[in-house]
Amino acid sequence: MNIPHLTFQDLLPVAPAGVLVVGAIVLLLSEVFLSTAQRTYQAVIGTLTALLAGAVAMNNAFEPARAALQGYVVLDPFSQWMTVLVCLGTALASLLSAGFLNHRNAERGEFYALILFSAAGMSLLAMSAEFITLFINLEVLSISTYALTAFLRRGPRPAEAGFKYFILGAFSASLLLYGAALLYGATGSTRFLDVGLALPQAFAQQPGLVYAGFGLVLAGFAFKVAAVPFHMWTPDVYEGAPTPVTALMSAGVKAAAVVALVRTFLFLVKGLSPEVPFIAFSALALLSMVGGNLLALPQRNVKRMLAYSSIAHAGYLLLGVAALFAPATAKGSDAVGLFTATPLLGSMPNVAASVYKGLLFYLLGYTVTALGAFGTIAALERREDETRSNTWDLERFAGLAQRKPGWAAAMAAFMLSLGGVPPTVGFLGKLYLFGAAVDAGLLGLAVAGVLASVAGVYVYLRVVVYMYMRPAPADAPAPFRHWTTEVALIASAVAVVALGVLPGPVTEWFSRAGMVFGS
């Protein structure tokens, strides 16, 4: 029997998740020893825990990439930066929840604890380097989001959303598990490194088994990312979940799933031609970009519209993933890129590095923007005589600029950022991501993405038009105010504009070499 020798260095990658879990347990216990009905401090604990975990992850992000904990997880900047983004989203979501739940008289320590648990799951998922670990961490993330979706059982159809998410999520997780089992059968290992090493031989012997394994794993991930054609659950679940939870799901779950997807497939296709995953990712990206934006067009329900828009954003992210597997990238390519090539140097650096930068920056932009947009919706949604059609109707925003200019300006910034209009962070994110895709030779897909996002701009601008150019109805609702909500919205609005104008050191951090372990 060999006792594993674990050092402090081994525990570094999971330290952010550890901080989040400890915070969650403190919140669970706070409910036991509660001596006051005033529970805003729970949201503050949640936010501070998330920020602390984010700081720990940021410290980790400058460590050299390596495998840790007997090779079950990897410590690399890609997963640690993703953890920073998740912690940022979690901090904002728990601030937004304070106002949201306070107004519905539903504040509970368990809610914040589950938010922190799901963030821990996201962080662990992003760094998993082995199929069983990956599956367990995916379930930690999923089960806490199922429970959060069904947390508030009033209003239009939250039970339906929770149940739908649970059934379809369990189904997709089992698809992923089945695919992993097939790959294990083909290669005799569950560690990504060993599977990748054994795959070329297994592929030569049993290509069908390997294809089936890849397909099932990809389908499982595509469900989590909400890519067309695996998106059917998204609008209903996003609509029925408590709005701050929807915000966390659209930003955090997607980010973690994309990072895990990239890691899994980068390891697996090492010895194989990356053509098959490239075609699959390109198809998913194209369908999601076009489908998400077109489906968002007829929506008058703003929350549902943002759900479809999050599908489109998953498509943009998948475009970046496809660029990683593009033939030009796979060759290790010194080909001169159209956008990132610097005339002085003559050639551009690695395409893959610019793709990682694009993905991370896009996720950063989407996190602050989506949290802000859903946060504004959470403050404005109807709470009396609500039905499914009127709770989040566009009319709620009519004339907001005259009544509450600050709120309208913030919401306008979020909408423009989602549409990718300068000078917002959404524009820079799209620029980096599409630029990287063009460098990888995906000109056609990038053009399709830009065209699809132009269709999307109509959707976002319609909200702005309602806020600024429509008269307020007689029974115009005032946004519900709570200091935590306002802090969160101001923070995200400032981030949306500031990062759009001065990305500062962030782009430099995101474009360091050695982003992904083993790549």
Next chain:
Amino acid sequence: MSAEQVLFWVFAVATVVAAGGVILARNPIACAMSLVATFFFLAGIYVLLWAHTIAAVQVLVYAGAIMVLFLFVLMLMSLSDQGPVMTFSAWRIAGVVAVVTVLAALVLVFRRLPAQESLAWSGDAARLGDFGTIKHLGAVMYTQWLFPFEAVSLLLLVAIVGAVVVAKARV
């Protein structure tokens, strides 16, 4: 015939008989109880195969937890003793044909499996040593698979909290 073989035939015949009871009994409770018996006899076969852990898990999880769930569902449905009467419809005949085809295919595959020396059953399970025992499983789980094991403990905690949150009174 060694004692092991005698035991194998006892368990094997009993498993098949109990499994037949699951599909042939009229009363759903009797079906469920036959299923419990099947699980127990199957656990006996696992022990003979030197798979102690799987045998224990079989009894604890299947015969214990999952059967209780089955019985709860049966209780809630409060079925009568009068089961459906066997009739012959096109669908049923198609189902029989499908089952027979699958069975034939499985038998065919099984017959064509290569005869591997290492897999041949010598009747001596002890040669497997520790493999499949709880001792071996424990050693592997707490050393080689330490991190996934700890991750499962987090998963269980989250599942408990989530179940309590969903099952509590309306908020």
